[in-house]
Amino acid sequence: xRLKILVTGMLLIWxxxxxxxxxxxxxxxxxxxxxxxxETSQRLAPARALKEAxxxxxxxxxxxxxxxxxxVEAGARVLAQGGTAADAMVAVQAVLxxxxxxxxxxGGGAFLVWHDGATGGITTLDGRETAPLAATPRLxxxxxxxxxxxFDAVVGGRSVGTPGTPALMAEAHARWGRADWAxxxxxxxxxxxxxxxxxxxxxxxxxxxxxxxxRFADTRDxxxxxxxxxxxxxxxxxxxYAGTLRLxxxxxxxxxxxxxxxxxxxxxxxxxxxxSGVLAxxxxxxxxxxxRAATCAPYRAYEVCGMGPPSSGAVAVGQILGLLEGxxxxxxxxxxxxxxxxxxxxxxxxxxxxxxxxxxxxFVPVPVKGLLAGDYLAERARLLGGDDALxxxxxxxxxxxxxxxxxxxxxxxxxxxxxxxxxDRFGNALSMTTTIENGFGSxxxxxxxxxxNELTDFSFASHDNGRPIANRVEPGKRPRSSMAxxxxxxxxxxxxxxxxxxxxxxIGYVAKTIIAWADWGMDVQAAISLPHLxxxxxxxxxxxxxxxxxxxxxxxxxxxxxxxxxxTSGLHxxxxxEGLRGGADPRREGLxxxx
Ligand code: GLY
Numbered sequence: 001x002r003l004k005i006l007v008t009g010m011l012l013i014w015x016x017x018x019x020x021x022x023x024x025x026x027x028x029x030x031x032x033x034x035x036x037x038x039e040t041s042q043r044l045a046p047a048r049a050l051k052e053a054x055x056x057x058x059x060x061x062x063x064x065x066x067x068x069x070x071x072v073e074a075g076a077r078v079l080a081q082g083g084t085a086a087d088a089m090v091a092v093q094a095v096l097x098x099x100x101x102x103x104x105x106x107g108g109g110a111f112l113v114w115h116d117g118a119t120g121g122i123t124t125l126d127g128r129e130t131a132p133l134a135a136t137p138r139l140x141x142x143x144x145x146x147x148x149x150x151f152d153a154v155v156g157g158r159s160v161g162t163p164g165t166p167a168l169m170a171e172a173h174a175r176w177g178r179a180d181w182a183x184x185x186x187x188x189x190x191x192x193x194x195x196x197x198x199x200x201x202x203x204x205x206x207x208x209x210x211x212x213x214x215r216f217a218d219t220r221d222x223x224x225x226x227x228x229x230x231x232x233x234x235x236x237x238x239x240x241y242a243g244t245l246r247l248x249x250x251x252x253x254x255x256x257x258x259x260x261x262x263x264x265x266x267x268x269x270x271x272x273x274x275x276s277g278v279l280a281x282x283x284x285x286x287x288x289x290x291x292r293a294a295t296c297a298p299y300r301a302y303e304v305c306g307m308g309p310p311s312s313g314a315v316a317v318g319q320i321l322g323l324l325e326g327x328x329x330x331x332x333x334x335x336x337x338x339x340x341x342x343x344x345x346x347x348x349x350x351x352x353x354x355x356x357x358x359x360x361x362x363f364v365p366v367p368v369k370g371l372l373a374g375d376y377l378a379e380r381a382r383l384l385g386g387d388d389a390l391x392x393x394x395x396x397x398x399x400x401x402x403x404x405x406x407x408x409x410x411x412x413x414x415x416x417x418x419x420x421x422x423x424d425r426f427g428n429a430l431s432m433t434t435t436i437e438n439g440f441g442s443x444x445x446x447x448x449x450x451x452x453n454e455l456t457d458f459s460f461a462s463h464d465n466g467r468p469i470a471n472r473v474e475p476g477k478r479p480r481s482s483m484a485x486x487x488x489x490x491x492x493x494x495x496x497x498x499x500x501x502x503x504x505x506x507i508g509y510v511a512k513t514i515i516a517w518a519d520w521g522m523d524v525q526a527a528i529s530l531p532h533l534x535x536x537x538x539x540x541x542x543x544x545x546x547x548x549x550x551x552x553x554x555x556x557x558x559x560x561x562x563x564x565x566x567x568t569s570g571l572h573x574x575x576x577x578e579g580l581r582g583g584a585d586p587r588r589e590g591l592x593x594x595x
Contacts, residue, residue, distance in 0.1 A: 040069040040070055040072075040073045041073060043073070043076070043593070044069055044072065044073060044591060044593055047072075047591045047592060047593045048069075048591060050525075051525075051584055051586065051591060051592070054525060054526065054529055054586070055525055056523050056524050056525040056526075056575070056581040056582060056583050056592070057525075057581065057582045057583070057591075057592040057593060057594060058579055058580065058581050058594070059579065059580045059581075059582070059593075059594025059595050060579050060580065060594075060595070061425045061580075061594070061595055062079040062080075062422075062423060062424045062425045062580070062594055062595060063421075063422070063423050063574050063580040063582045063592060063593070063594030064076055064079060064088060064092070064420070064421070064422045064423075064574075064582075064592070064593055064594065065420070065421045065422075065572035065573060065574055065582045065583065065584050065590065065591070065592035065593075066092050066096070066418070066419075066420045066421075066572055066590055066591070067096060067100055067103065067418045067419070067420075067501075067570055067572065067588055067589065067590040068095070068096060068099045068100050068199070068589055068590060069589070069590075069591050070095050070098075070099045070187075070191060070196060071092045071093075071095040071096045071099065071100070071420075072092070072590070072591045072592075072593050073187075073593075074088075074091040074092055074094070074095045074187040074188065075088035075089070075091055075092040075420075075422065076088075076593050076594075076595075077091070077187065078090075078091045078179060078184065079422070079424055079425070079595075080595060081179070082178070082179075082425070083177075083178060083179040083184075083424070084176055084177055084178050084179070084424050084426060084428055085114075085176070085422040085423065085424040085428045085429065085430035086114075086172040086173055086175065086176035086177045086428070086430065087173065087177045087178060087179040087184060088422050088424070088430075089112070089169070089172060089420060089422060089430055089432055090169045090172070090173055090177070090181070090184040090185075091184045091185070091187060091188070092420050092422075093105075093110075093165065093169055093420070093432075093434060094169075094184065094185050094187075094188035094245055095187060095188045095191060096418055096420075096434070097188070097241070097449055098188055098191055098192050098196065098238060098241055099191070099196050099199065099202070100199075100202065100418060101202075101440070101449065101450055102202065102205050102416065102436075102439045102440045102441075102450070103416055103417055103418040103434075103435065103436065103439070103501065104165070104417065104418040104434035104435050104436055105165065105436055105449045105450060106163060106165055106166050106244065106248075106256070106447070106449045107160075107163050107165075107265075107436055107441060107446070107449045107450050107451040107452050108129070108163055108164070108165050108434065108435050108436035108437070108441065108450075108452040108454065109127050109128045109129040109161070109163060109164035109165055109168075109434075109435060109452065109454055110127045110128075110164065110165050110168050110432055110433065110434035110435065110483075111124060111125070111126060111127065111128065111307040111311055111313075111432065111433055111481070111483050111485050112124060112125040112127065112168060112172055112430065112431070112432040112485065113294060113305060113306055113307060113430070113431040113432070113485045113486065113487050114172070114175075114176065114428065114429070114430055115305075115428065115429040115430075115487050115489065115494045116176070116428060117424070117426045117427025117428040117429075118426065118427070118428075120492050120493075122294045122296070122305050122487065122489070123291060123292075123293065123294055124291070124292050124293070124294050124295075124306075124307050124308070124485075125168055125171055125172060125289050125290070125291055125292075126164075126289065126290040126291075126292050126307070126310065126478070127164035127165055127167060127168025127171070127289050128164050128310055128311075128454070128478040128479070128481065129160075129161030129162055129163060129164050129452055129454040129455070129478065129479070130161055130162045130164075130283065130287060130476055130477065130478055131161055131455055131458070131473055131474065131475055131476060131477050131478075131479070132161070132162070132277070132278045132279045132280060132283045132475065133280070133282060133283055133475045133476055134278035134280060134475065135278060135455070135473050135474070135475050136473065136475070137462035137472045137473050137474065138462065138473075139158065139455065139458070139473045140153045140158070140455075140456065140458070140460035140473065141460065141461075141462075147460035147461050148460060150456065151212070152275070153275070153453075153456050153460065154437075154438050154442065154443075154453045154456050155212050155215060155275060155442060155443050155453075156215075156272040156273070156274055156275030156276060156277070156442060156443075156444070157268065157269035157270060157271075157272035157275065157276040157277030157279065157442065157444060157451075158272075158275045158276065158277045158278075158455070159275075159277070159437075159441075159442050159452075159453035159454070159455045159456045160269045160277050160279055160441075160442050160444065160451045160452060160453065160454075160455065161279070161452060161454045161455045161478075161479065162279065162283045162284055162287045163256075163265075163284075163287075163451070163452060164287065164289065165434060166248060166253040166256040166257070167253050167256075167257065167287055167288070167289045168289050169248075169253065170252060170253035171289040172430075176428065181249065181252070182249040182250060183249075184249075185245045185246070185248060185249040188241075188242075188245055189242045189245050189246060189249070192237065192238045192239065192241045192242035192245065192448070193237065193239060193242045194237070195235040195236055195237040196235070196236060197232075197233050197234070197235055197236075198230045198231065198232055198233065198234045198235075198236050199232060199589055200232040200589075201588065201589050202230070202232075203229065203230055203231050203232040203234075204232075205439055205440070206223045206224065206229045206230050207229045209439060209440055209443075210224060210229050212440070212443050213440060213443055214227075215274075215443060216272070216273075216443055216444060216445070218445050219440075219443050219444065219445045219450075222238070222445060223440075238448045239448070240447055240448030241447065241448025241449055242448070243447070243448070244256075244261070244447035244448055244449065247261065256284075257284040257285060257287055258281075258284070258285055261446075261447060262281045262284040262285065263281060264446050264447060265279070265284065265446050265447075265451065266279050266280055266281050266283075266284065268444050268445075268446045268451065269442075269444065269451065272442075272444055290362075292307075292308060293308070294306065294307075294308070294314075294487075295307065295308030295314035295315060295318065295368060295372070296314075296318075297314070297317075297318030297319075297321065297322055297372045298322070298325075299318075299321040299322070299325065299488075299514070299518065300325075300518050300519070301490055302488045302489065302490050302495065302496075302518065303488070303489045303490070304317065304318055304321060304486060304488050304514065305486065305487050305488070305489060306318075306431075306484055306485060306486040306487070307433075307481075307483060307484065307485055308361070308368055309358060309359065309360060309361035309366045309368065309480075310359065310360040310361070310362075310477075310478040310479065310480055310481055311480070311481040311482065311483050311484070312354045312358035312480055312481065312482055312507070313433075313481065313482055313483050313484030313485070313486075313506065313507060313510070314484060314486070315350075315353075315354070315358060315368055315371050315372060316347075316350040316351065316353075316354050316358075316482070316484070316507040316511075317484050317486060317507055317510050317511050317514070318372050319346070319349070319350040319353065319371060319372065319377065319380075320343070320346045320347050320350045320507070320511045321511060321514065321515075322372060322374070322377040322381075323346035323349060323350070323377055323380060323381045323384065324342060324343065324346050324381075324515070325377070325381075326378070326381060327339075327342050327384075329342075329343075329515060329519040329520070330519045330520065330521070333520065334516065334520045334530065335550070335551075337551055337554035337555055337557075337558065340533050340540075340551055340555060341388075341389065341555070341558050342384055343511070343512070343515065343533070343535075344389070344533065344535035344540055344555070344560065345383070345384055345389065345390045345393070345535070346381075346384060347507070347508055347511065347534070347535050347536060348390065348393040348535055348536065348537065348538060349380055349383065349384075349390075349393055349396070350507070351393075351504075351507075351536045351537060352393045352394055352395045352396075353371055353395050353396060353398070355395065355408045355409050356395040356404075356406050356407075356408050356409070356470070357371065357395065357398070357404065357406065357470060358470070358471070358480050359409075359470035359471040359477075359480050360471075360477045360478045360479070360480070362477070362478075363474055363476075363477045364406075364470045365400070365402045365404065366470070367398045367399070367400035367402075367404070369399075370398030370399040370400045371398045373398065373399060376396065376398050376399065379396075380396050387558075388558045388559045389538075389555075389558045389559035389560045391559070393538070395408070405467055406467060406468060406469060406470045407461075407463055407464025407465060407466075407467035407468060407469045408464050408469070409459040409461075409464075409469045409470065409471045409480070416435060416436070416437060416438050416439045416501060416503065417433060417434065417435035417437075417483065417501030417502065417503070417506070417570070418433070418434050418435070418501055418570060419431075419432070419433045419434070419485065419499035419500050419501055419570055419571065419572050420432045420433075420434065420499075420572065421497040421498060421499065421572045421573055421574045421582075422497070422574075423494070423497060423574050423576055423580055423594075429487050429494040429497045429574075429576070430497070431485035431486055431487050431497045431498065431499050432485050432499070433483035433484065433485040433499045433500070433501070433506070435452070435454070435481075435483065435501070436450055436451070436452040436453070436454070437452050437453045437454045437456065437457060438453050438456070441453045441454075454479055455473065455479055456479075457471075457479035457480055457481060458471055458472065458473045458477075458479040458480070459471045459472050459473075482502075482503060482504040482505075482506045482507055483499070483506060484499055484500070484506050484507055484510045485499040486498050486499055486510055486514070488514065488518075493576070494576050495575065495576050495577065496514070496517060496524070496573060496574070496575055496576070497573060497574045497576070498510060498513060498514065498571065498572075498573040498574075499571070499572065499573075500513075500569045500570055500571040500572075500585070501569070501570040502567075502568070502569050502570065504536055505532075505534050505536070505541070505567065505569070506569075507536075508532070508533075508534035508535070508536065509532060509534070509567075509569040509571060510571075512530065512532060512533070512534070513527045513528055513530070513571055513573065514527075516530045517575070523575070523581060523583070524573045524574070524575040524581050524582065524583040525581075525582075525583035525584075525592075526583075527573070527583070528569075528571040528573060528583045528584070528585055528586075529583075529585075529586050531543040531546035531547055531548035532548065532567040532569060533548055533551060533555075534567060535560070538560070538561065539560065539561040539562070539563055540555050540560040540561065540562045540563065541563050541565055541567060542555070542562060542563065542564050542565070543564075543565070543566070543567045544564040544565055544566055545566075549564060552564060567587075568587050568588065569585055569587055569588075570585050570587065570588045570590065571583070571584075571585040572584055572585065572590055572592065573592075574592065574594075580594050582594055
């Protein structure tokens with residue numbers, strides 16, 4: 001048995017240095033139920049109490065679950081006034097970009113899954129960042145063609161893709177909104193001008209990333225005024241961000257992609273000093289959100305719908321669940337090592353396919369149907385028939401009308417990102433995962449917000465043993481994602497709206513929570529809170545300090561390397577039944593709230 005206990009806490013931050021310390025801080029950031037400060041109103045108090053008690057929040061007409069109480073409150077106000085889920089999302093995203101700037105914002109990208117209450121249809125919007133037209137497959141390689149070290153690539157302009165989030169907000173509002181666009185920014189503008197209290201989580205992340213944030217004077221001055229990291233409870237104002245929101249509010253999202261704003265963004269990227277990038281005004285001018293058919297897979301009585309390529313989310317979640325379709329997980333139960341052997345190895349099989357086949361399908365053929373086909377999954381599921389951990393896992397050969405000879409991608413994806421789930425009084429369901437990639441993205445700021453480092457979700461290597469890698473950098477391409485905004489439907493009606501941050505562990509967090517809800521009969525809050533066990537590439541990550549530690553020995557005995565570690569998901573979910581029930585991840589600061 002190999003049982004490796006990962007020590008967490010400030011000692012680890014010190015030992016790792018500031019870069020990895022960001023991830024460590026991400027794992028150890030204290031929880032808070034209130035972002036505090038210029039406080040959210042008392043209307044959220046019952047939701048806070050329920051979260052602390054581990055109970056779901058109940059409501060009748062509408063509900064929102066998101067990562068920060070200020071953002072939840074902004075969305076709730078829109079929904080209470082008769083706005084749609086799309087309207088509320090705009091208000092929530094505008095606030096998240098201020099109070100949770102490390103995770104998502106105007107400088108990033110997002111995927112949105114929409115179930116339409118009026119038509120019963122389901123679709124997705126792809127607001128993923130794009131690689132600049134001047135980018136080449138060697139973007140993240142040195143002069144000898146060797147892949148750069150991860151953080152050498154991340155910090156600076158090189159990693160910045162064309163932001164998609166402002167265009168996605170506008171597109172969703174144009175399609176499904178009812179509220180006045182400009183008014184949706186009011187709450188964020190007020191908070192930016194009056195100030196908000198830095199949350200404990202944001203403060204811990206700033207402290208953990210101080211060295212990288214200090215590389216750029218404007219970023220340093222915002223997050224570390226006078227060189228001192230902002231502390232929890234400090235009031236932070238961001239008038240520049242208020243100005244950017246006013247521009248969006250009055251002139252629409254096109255103003256972000258043209259003129260002065262486009263000029264400012266591209267100059268910041270091209271003149272970041274070290275590690276500058278090649279993003280140009282034309283990249284912003286031609287940016288478009290893409291509508292894509294939802295990728296759906298059956299599981300038990302449900303249709304599990306999510307985001308297809310360029311995300312690997314829906315395919316991988318669908319594969320994991322599909323590989324387990326023939327297993328009676330309900331009978332095995334959540335404490336069973338056998339259940340987790342099956343879930344863990346199903347996940348490894350899905351990740352092997354993901355590494356070879358998943359990329360932007362506008363650039364490379366992706367066998368989505370073949371990867372989710374029942375006969376293909378049944379064949380792959382036979383591999384799970386043994387008693388022990390699979391000694392080795394490799395990609396399968398899904399049916400496809402192209403001969404594919406891709407190499408395997410080993411892109412790193414570290415945890416960051418944010419998830420928003422909303423259900424409105426019109427029966428619309430919205431699931432949106434939104435990101436600037438790494439915590440604080442590229443660390444470059446423009447207009448009061450951070451620019452993404454999404455391009456590092458591409459494979460740094462362009463070839464693997466002479467075979468091209470599907471997820472290599474190409475001009476205009478969207479990097480592969482793991483984001484898995486998901487809507488489960490039964491008989492064409494939404495029953496669960498769910499998603500999470502967490503880098504490539506998003507897939508495991510979402511699959512586990514669906515299993516806990518669908519197979520183990522847990523309510524949405526219990527399913528979210530259930531300790532995580534995640535296996536992507538062979539080693540089993542088990543959530544430290546939880547009852548899941550009891551599974552470490554049995555899983556090690558089955559042949560897994562086992563790591564006890566913090567697994568800081570940020571699941572936000574809404575269950576739709578007779579009424580609405582919402583849950584927010586106890587590992588982060590978010591809330592569910594409804595009326
Ligand atoms: N950058 C996180 C993701 O797209 O999965």
